[in-house]
Amino acid sequence: MSNEPEYDEITDTYTTGHEWDGVKELDTPMPRWWLWTLYATIIWAVGYWIAMPAWPLVNDYTKGVLGYSQRDVVAAQLNEAKEARKIYSEKLLSADLETIKNDQDLLEFSMASGKAVFGDNCAGCHGSGASGAKGYPNLNDDDWLWGGSLDEIHETITVGIRGVHDDTRISDMPAFLTDEFLDEGQIKDVAAYVTSLSDTSVAAPSGSFEIYQENCAACHSEDATGNKDFGAPNLADSIWLFGDDQQSLISTISYSRKGVMPSWAGRLDPATIKALAVYIHTLGGGE
């Protein structure tokens, strides 16, 4: 509703002529300084364009004379964080793994930083919860190919498995079918035999025990509990890296498996590898 402005005696002011449900709006002048603050913000804005990154150009943007960049700020903050962590990194470097595990501060630091490093570097294969996948070991359980002590985990991370490191862990299971050590029938029998060790519903065929002892026991040991010196898996437990069905087992025996883990020496600094080893050890399966 807009009417003619009216004079209001009490305030000695005219109304704007606007009226809502009988409430009229006085045309009270704004304070002058209000206008100044508006001008001040305009001047501030112009100054801001000059000082700070502001206008988009075709391929670039105006950088501003102060040279401020959020990217630089983040980089500086990351460096600061690194500096702040330095006391821990240095302690980690000089302490042996057992000491780290028994020191509350170092343990908490390793668990936290190890988790972050694991997420960045290891989770791609082992999964973010370290539960692995077919062909990629679960690091939470107590079944270790190359050993689950702190030192063994540390060594595995450092040199890798079948990697390019000079001291890399290496083992070679024969492909029993292609290399013509066993025929298909024998392979099927021995597969049934190793399954029977952990699964009571499967019966070991006659003669399979002898096949196992002649061909497999050298590496996987006579009682099939494996040998961590060769990275030979325990065949008597119920954990199967490449699947627990007969077909997967037959395939493994026939054609062999050769999982590869990169060596992390040189990619991660020694303190980080230590923290990572402690973190993995605390996932529950550490020996």
Next chain:
Amino acid sequence: MAKKPQDFESPQQTTKPIVPHADVERATVDAVNKSEYRSLYAAQKKIHPKRAKGTFRTIKWWVMIVTLGIYYLSPWIRWDRGPEIPDQAILVDITNSRFYFFFIEIWPQEVYYITGLLILAAIALFLVTSTAGRIWCGYTCPQTVWVDLFLVVERFVEGERNARIKLDNAPWSWSKLAKRTTKHIIWLVISVLTGGAWVFYMNDAPTLMAELIAFDAPLTTYFWIALLTFTTYILGGFAREQVCTYMCPWPRIQGVMMDNDTLSVMYKEDRGEPRAPHKKGDSWEDRGDCVQCRQCVVVCPMGIDIRDGLQLECIQCSLCIDACDEVMEKIGRPKGLIAYDSLANFDRRANNEPEKIQIIRPRTLFYTLLIIIVGGGIFYGLMNRADLEVNILRDRNPLFVQLSSGDIRNGYTIKILNKSHDIRRFSLSISGLPHYKMNVVGIQETTAEGLPVIEVGRDRLRSVKIYLTVPREDLTSDSINFTITAKDLGSDSISENITSFKGPKT
């Protein structure tokens, strides 16, 4: 400026000679919004309040001393909380995310106490406002207190109202320059001290003081001091009454808390009118007690006339009461022409009824009740604040782990919050889980019964990882609820927490 109606309806004659064009009808009229008639912007009119003398001025001096004293000194009060804990009575410890207030200590997740305190403050403000009007604005608002302080300086350097007006109108001279410079320097010193006091609430005051003097304090500290110096200087020295009239929302809100019985600083027009100057010895018959001396206007820090009635600009500082009472005493009339009064009393006097101050009303009772409820709630909460909190977070990735033996293992993160100022030791025990094995990462110490013992530092949170392993054959269901009990070995108090053990579908 807006003009009176007569100006509006019959604008000024134009002084231009009329160009002769006989066939064109001419009118002498101007546009209503012609610039001479109105301005979109009003300039601030400088107010030079005269210092009042009397009861309310004295009260205001004391309020000023107490409030400024609290502000400047309270960060320096010490409060012993034991080793490793700050000993500052009032401290907002942002780095360690703690808030200390004498015997109260609040962790970030307990911020609802502060919310409650703010709600309590708001309701208390409502109660005071509905009882006696703008007490907050007139006496205790920082804006009022600091403007009052700045006025003390202004009066000290430049003299009383008339001298100040004269100085304002005088051309620039060395003496004017000296006075102005002195005034602004003192204002700036007060402003720096104001900003300086603020940062002590966020840091250990003596330590920060040493750092500040050595120019060794963090940059943010100097930033806060600079910011509050700037706002104090601008708001206290220049903006003054503009803050109350234009910036502050509170004057507009509080109208709804007031009613006819609310006490306000009011001019009793039934007694004062008709106003007129009065000569000594003249009769007081057929006239009001107001002698048109305008002392109520000259003492007003808002520069208004209380005789115009209740108005937005009036912060109810009561200084006009002092000014008027002084005059009434001189001319031998009863005091209280301007006084704390209610609209209801205006009606009562008009009806020849006795005056009455009605403080107990449904509105004030309601606010009091709310204060008791909210305040009681907060007090109860603080008195019964648990100094131990245990949170159990079950691993979800992986949900469970099957071990080579076929056994199932679950992982848990246990967070123990020790809010007391003593180092405490807790044993962890499990109940409701069959044949479990427990392994706590990094904990070697056990009780005589073999339970793991976790030590948590003063005022600290410690989180530990525990693993529970249960034989496959004992898992009767894919989820078993059980209890983890943390027992304080010092006091034997316990915290029981129910969580679940997950396994494969059976």
